[in-house]
Amino acid sequence: MRKFLGVALSAMMVVGLAAGCGKQAAPDAAENTTKPVAEAEEKKLTVTTWDNETTPQFNATIDAFKKAYPDVEIEIVDTAANEYNNKLSVMLAAEGSDPDIIWVKDMGYILSMVEKGQAMSLDEFIEKDKLDLSVYNGAAEQLQVDGANYSLPYRSDWYVLYYNKDLFDKAGVPYPSNDMTWEEYEALARKVTFGEGSAKVYGTHNHTWQALVTNWAIQDGKNTVVAKDYGFLDSYYEQALSMQKDGIIQDYAQLKTANIHYSSVFKNQQAAMMPMGTWFIGTMMQSQASGETNFNWGIATIPHPEGVDAGTTIGALTPVAISSTTDVPELAWEFVKYATSEENSKVLAENGILTGILSQEALDIIASADKFPADEQSKEALTYTEYIFDRPLDKNIEEIRTVLNEVHDLVMIGEYTVEQGIQELNERVGEIKGY
Incomplete structure (x- = not known):
């Protein structure tokens, strides 16, 4: 792990915004083209977050996604950080389709979700969209459970x-x-x-x-x-x-x-x-x-x-996953794909958030952002x-x-x-x- 992350968080995503919902179209980052988006039966996603009011780490992504897909309604279920895993366990154990999108606060929690059948495999989506996991430079593989992808790297800290x-x-x-x-x-x-x-x-x-x-x-x-x-x-x-x-x-x-x-x-x-x-x-x-x-x-x-x-x-990745009970899997995948895209990494960098892509461009965006400390030592401390x-x-x-x-x-x-x-x-x- 140590060797992988010494380099891993220096490139990780060129995923881009590949699809959406309704009749909109979105750019495909891999092919730099535009492709049609299938109709979604519903245009609502429920996402789980923690301490949402005190940090931009979630709203920045949600707001950017809603701008690209204005017809999608996003419901946020927010919880205090120290209560998040417990509340999430209760939500996932209950009957029903909510939540759709799960930000995984602790990396190891994805193992519990997979064991209990609460996380959807992303492999078919990845294969269908020809998503090249090498852009994550090893991070996606480190999150795999028994060789399968149940999440993608969202944030790196x-x-x-x-x-x-x-x-x-x-x-x-x-x-x-x-x-x-x-x-x-x-x-x-x-x-x-x-x-x-x-x-x-x-x-x-x-x-x-x-x-x-x-x-x-x-x-x-x-x-x-x-x-x-x-x-x-x-x-x-x-x-x-x-x-x-x-x-x-x-x-x-x-x-x-x-x-x-x-x-x-x-x-x-x-x-x-x-x-x-x-x-x-x-x-x-x-x-x-x-x-x-x-x-x-x-x-x-x-x-x-x-x-x-x-x-x-010392650090960790924050994965993002899809609940196995979601009734809008295609739409949920579009959200996950966007949340972990190169495009969104720049949005998050503007808000001081380091993502799965630790590119020099993202670091430069953070270091030059308004309200980031202007001294050289602080900039150097980003590496x-x-x-x-x-x-x-x-x-x-x-x-x-x-x-x-x-x-x-x-x-x-x-x-x-x-x-x-x-x-x-x-x-x-x-x-x-x-x-």
């Missing part, structure tokens, strides 16, 4: 370090660089922590996801979150707990109890830094454009372990030297993630020592995997 330039200036501390170890990052966070009470600025922010600890432990490519021995997590949990104890990051229990979203912490200037995915670039650009925020911000490459090359990052999946496509990944999340909670609130947490992970994951 990896972790970067966001920082508030104004808070660094106020503290008189130099900005983060594009080459910092996690030890140097912690030292920097301690320098830029200042203030008291409600006016306190934390040096950095760890959201409540277990990935905000475990990701850094697999950044060297030697381990994954599906393991026999989780001892490799030890130093990363110790660092997070130390920073929490010293007030460099906010208290985990308070964040969890109050269900505080990471975006509000950064937008409200409560933290000088924040490791987060590239999807947050679009959120910040949208926030700046609307006047919700007006401080100076930037991004740097994510810090790295000692001995690992600068620019090595990486190595890209590692945050979790493998393992048939047990969702069950294992449940264990990881439960143990993460217990360690971060102090109910378990790090040693106890690692022991429980070894035992419970071992039972799941039969080790």
Whole structure:
């Protein structure tokens, strides 16, 4: 996976808008021609999204598709990110044809959908339209289940370090660089922590996801979150707990109890830094454009372990799939094909969203977009030297993630020592995997 994604996210889609509904015609990206579109019995699609109001990642695609196909009605079923998979499971288990289009929040969830017969195979559509999967440069194949395509790459994300330039200036501390170890990052966070009470600025922010600890432990490519021995997590949990104890990051229990979203912490200037995915670039650009925020911000490459090359990052693909119960499969396919097209990658790039196509053109569009940080370091931070999946496509990944999340909670609130947490992970994951 690591080798594939080192190059994979540098070309991935020339799919284009090949068909539609009604009597419209649309350009075929592969042949650069126009072909007729079959009549659709219905002209309505239901799509699932998460946190739709706070990010342009879905509406940009939906709006662009509706402009091309004005006769199509699109109903959005939106859910909070932390509830999305649970709600989706309920929707897919219920009788009926909704939803039609499913954005898959976590890559491994597609395995569960296929196992339960909830995802439609795209192979016949791909063959009919002669869709060349090589344009995805390996990403489509990485999403295959038993050699079949049930989804296509929609978005590509990896972790970067966001920082508030104004808070660094106020503290008189130099900005983060594009080459910092996690030890140097912690030292920097301690320098830029200042203030008291409600006016306190934390040096950095760890959201409540277990990935905000475990990701850094697999950044060297030697381990994954599906393991026999989780001892490799030890130093990363110790660092997070130390920073929490010293007030460099906010208290985990308070964040969890109050269900505080990471975006509000950064937008409200409560933290000088924040490791987060590239999807947050679009959120910040949208926030700046609307006047919700007006401080100076930037991004740097994510810090790295000692001995690992600068620019090595952790990330994942966001697939888009079609429900096996859809009653408008042809129309749903046209949406999926457009959503993962080169044309749409440019639309998304204008909104700060990195797609399955990581072309230089898309990067240039983002770097020159209004409200993207103008400094060279932020532009350079849009690239990486190595890209590692945050979790493998393992048939047990969702069950294992449940264990990881439960143990993460217990360690971060102090109910378990790090040693106890690692022991429980070894035992419970071992039972799941039969080790």
